[in-house]
Amino acid sequence: MAFKVGLLGLGTVGTGTAEILLSPEGRHPLLQELEIYKIGVRSLDKGRTLQIDKNVFTTDLESIVTDPAVDIVVEVIGGLEPARTLILKAIAGGKHVVTANKAVIARYGDEIFTAANEKGVYVLLEAAVGGGIPVIQPLKQSLGANRIQSVTGIVNGTTNYILTRMATEGADFADVLADAQKLGYAEADPTADVDGFDAADKIAILASLAFNGRIKLEQIYREGIRQISAADIAYAERLDFVIKLLAIAKREVTTSANSQPSTQDNLQLRVHPTLVPKTHPLANINGVYNAILIEGEPLGQVMFYGRGAGAGPTASAVVADIMNIAAVLKTETETLPHPLISCSHQHYCTIAPMEEVVSRFYARFLTRDQPGVIGKLGTSFGNHGVSLESIVQTGMRDHLAEIVVVTHDVREGNFRQALEEIRTLDAVDSIPSILRVL
Template sequence: MAFKIGLLGLGTVGSGVAKILLDRQGRHPLLGEMEITRVGVRSPDKPRDVDLPQNIFTTDLEAIATDPAIDIVVELIGGTDRAYKLIMQAINHGKHVVTANKAVIARYGAEIFTAAKEKGVYVMIEAAVCGGIPVIQALKQALGANRIKSVMGIVNGTTNYILTRMHREGGDFEPILAEAQKLGYAEADPTADVDGLDAADKMAILASLAFGDRIKLEDIYCEGIRQITSTDIAFADEMGYVIKLLGIAQHTETARETALDIRVHPVMVPTSHALASIHGVTNAVRIEGEPIGELVLSGPGAGSGATASAVVADIINVVATLRANPSNINLTMGCTHQHYAKVQSIADSINLFYVRLVVLNQPGVIGAIGTCFGQHKVSLESIVQKHIHDGMASIAVITQKCQESNFRNALKEIGELNAIDSIPTVIRLLAA
């Protein structure tokens, strides 16, 4: 008897899933035990490049989520509210759910996984983070023996594509974003990607699995890449760094037991670092655990086939588990977190900084900047003056590790000095 699948959404990822399920040759034998029974779409009569019988299409998505004949609901419509309601409906009707929807899981994970636990069903989310990279399964299962120390990654392909092009071409953010939109690499509304919100959704999910607590999205400090200029890229390049948008989740150095440091922001990454060589739309996640040490998973973070690969892997896992033991939940596939993580404020975090200042080219400016930082307990690694013209100079400062609030207080005071024209960029930095 085949397991019956109800597919909600037949767009980029939905079509990829249907294509895999309709073309089983050479793939996992369990695909032979699955059948797409109903498909929820907006326009049933629209011509499509997947060979599904017309009579299984419907615009009534609720009917699929509540259909007693369906075993697994695969939610691929995107968005938040409607998708959340459909997922909850499916769970409440005793169906297992597979979704690629990071926005829903990051916002409503607590409600969804609580309901799933009560109903004894699986909610599988491999495709929600980094598309085709099996990072969810790694954290839930393969790395289960480890105490995870940190999870750090390039989890948004759009921003990595833009930053890679800025590095390669020396171009500025806006024109490269416009071209990325024309080429289909960036959405017409790029906000979620370029402002770091998509990465924050993904980090909430990864950190929750890595550290065993729920994460409130609003607790994640989030900064995007709009302020990065070609000048900063050139400075970074000269100093042996590349600028990447990173998601970071780690235990704090000072109060390891009590707080989680979780954020998304641009970082100057030394060219020798594993994440520095991740280019274009590729994603990568570096996980550090005890006893395993460090490992990096990299690959396609989006796209029809890559994301569908993760969705179908989840379906296979559900089917395999149901075949082996239909009545007991496999604990390595579920999510049982009860408490919310205590998250460290960005002001308390410890960072190294790169800061670029535009100043009047006059004696004593560098000394005054150094003094201000010193008065706020910020030690400097280097301070270099460049690009002198029209009586103005650009100064690039790199600090040693310092508390973010001390750095910000120093910077506020420096900004008030007469010789300071502007402070266009501040970027946190990874130690070389």
């Protein structure tokens, strides 16, 4: 029994996917039952290295998703349109879909999965988060018996590469970004990566699976890494931290009247640069590598680590999804989708506002070198219930005293109120950096 695959796109990931499907030797036997039936491309004239009949190629992508002979549509063209429309047309035609498109899933997952469930087809997306790192299916299957408490990840290789080089070389953000663009690690327009949009898309997908509910992307708090300076990297090092762009999804736990922890439906969903203790498992994830740390009950902690992008890793995840669908189709007798690989939850998760989130903070102040400045900072923090773990004057910068503060756990709203009071102090010139601490 052969399953016909319609491949939309033959860029980096599409080519990697086709190469695996065309060379099944030494891989799982099921690969021999997968046939590349059609490949949708922008141009038929482009020279290609794939050893495949040229009649397989077409520039009419819609003809692939509507072709009755196609069993599985693989979308690796990226972007929002025409990817979204093609996915929905494939579903409407009763075809199963594999996609690497985190942007489409994060924004239109509600529409796509509703349509898939109504049609009784699968939409699989392992390659959408973490490249070849297997994390989507484990969240659906292997970890399904756990009550997930948190998902914390380094899920963008570009920002991790930039921050790693800033830490090892003492360089500033702009210089490393320019070099990363020359080397091809960062796009000409790096906005999606360095401003946290890509990471927000990915944590939306992971949170939806971990907490069994749909996520509204606009409710995710997002900060990028443009404001991180070499000074912050250096101070983090002195304090035994490293700075990482983290994507965090965390179930809120409150204490009831009888002092027992109570799990609430509210989730924290946020993307921002974070000071990570050097002893933390995510502290040593460097370069373009990704890692996702999941904590649940009764499992405890488990971490998934590997290359988060590239032709080989991402194509590996795409083909694994194709095989999952083929395996189910070979054995399935019921008309309803398999509950452990489909996505069927309907309700939206409730996202806690950032002012209610409790975390630690790092803040760097530039102040006029006057007696009693540190005391005034401490008083302002105390006025708003902010407890300080450390407060030190680190030296002088541009004829101003530089003071670094690390807090204990504090409600974000209280911390922001304290900063507003501090900004009114005559002795305070500016607050160049405010970062959260894991």
